[in-house]
Amino acid sequence: MLNTKNNDPLKPHFYKYQGAGNDFVLIDNRRQTFEYKDNNLVYQLCDRRFGVGADGLMLLQNHSEYDFEMLYFNADGKLGSMCGNGGRCIVAFAKHLGIIDTQTNFLAVDGPHYAKITAKGDWVDLQMIDVHQISRDGEAYVLNTGSPHYVEQVTELKEMDVFKKGKKIRNNTTYKKEGINVNFVEDKGDHLFVRTFERGVEDETFACGTGVTAVALAMAKKNEKTGNQVTEIEVLGGNLRVGFNYDGNDFTKVFLCGPAELVFEGNVKF
Structure with a gap:
């Protein structure tokens, strides 16, 4: 289902998630209403004194080949690399929105990811990329x-x-x-x-x-x-x-x- 609570980009409806204390602001952006190219807006949302407060912000977006796409921004407002705890939280968010049930394949900046989540939605196993060099x-x-x-x-x-x-x-x-x-x-x-x-x-x-x-x-x-x-x-x-x-x-x-x-x-x- 689509979140229709607020489509005003300057009054975004947000969800706050945490995974082992790593906390995030999440926004359902399937309608493309949030202007994520505004780094200052992302920074303000993540600010712990003047915003919601978070280690980062994530947008859940539509994708034609996957259940959804994850866009992750660091707290400084800039587009970030992959965030593992963020990936687990966005899977829980997708379940909360009714997009997935107990398994998913989604796209992140480092490629596709498979994940499974408990029926209660409180524990996520997220597959990370293979590593070939240390x-x-x-x-x-x-x-x-x-x-x-x-x-x-x-x-x-x-x-x-x-x-x-x-x-x-x-x-x-x-x-x-x-x-x-x-x-x-x-x-x-x-x-x-x-x-x-x-x-x-x-x-x-x-x-x-x-x-x-x-x-x-x-x-x-x-x-x-x-x-x-x-x-x-x-x-x-x-x-x-x-x-x-x-x-x-x-x-x-x-x-x-x-x-x-x-x-x-x-x-x-x-």
């Missing part, structure tokens, strides 16, 4: 899981100043121009604890879906864990799970799994 930057790992990521294993992560250290790496001479998401990981034995500084948000977020995916793959490579793997991950906003197959060279059947919750909805006037 490079090194000193002791860190660098890879692209739909967005570029830097992964560094550390100790005493709870006490670390992630903002200061992440910002420094994101803005060094290697990564400043294009930007990179910086992940720090501590191995807790039965799970990994991850904190992430995200480009576009330019701050630490409570979770990063493509980031925890990158961490799980990088740690599997580091520890030479091949075959079908499931990695439990703790983030500031909750818990996520990453499943994949690793044959020693390529990562396939990569799934990011976790909660997705509708927090509230409303209208905002600009």
Whole structure:
């Protein structure tokens, strides 16, 4: 069904979702009423003091070959790369709108994605892109899981100043121009604890879906864990799970799994 609550682009009807503390503004844009080329409008909506407040904004749009298309914008108002937790939240949003039932194939900036969602709509397993290359930057790992990521294993992560250290790496001479998401990981034995500084948000977020995916793959490579793997991950906003197959060279059947919750909805006037 189409959302007909408000077709005024300056009074958009929005939905606020969160996935493990990663929060988003979502708009049903199948009628093409929201002017997404206005970066300032997106920035205002994501502003935590003068807008709704979010790590990013997503538009759900029609597509002739898929159930829907996902357009993702960073909190700075600029069109972003793939967002894993955002992808899970937009699947829950599509179910809420009655577009899908328990499975979907949709299009994002990094290509098609398959996902399945529980009947209650509160847990989403999202298939991510295959990964064929992981490079090194000193002791860190660098890879692209739909967005570029830097992964560094550390100790005493709870006490670390992630903002200061992440910002420094994101803005060094290697990564400043294009930007990179910086992940720090501590191995807790039965799970990994991850904190992430995200480009576009330019701050630490409570979770990063493509980031925890990158961490799980990088740690599997580091520890030479091949075959079908499931990695439990703790983030500031909750818990996520990453499943994949690793044959020693390529990562396939990569799934990011976790909660997705509708927090509230409303209208905002600009």
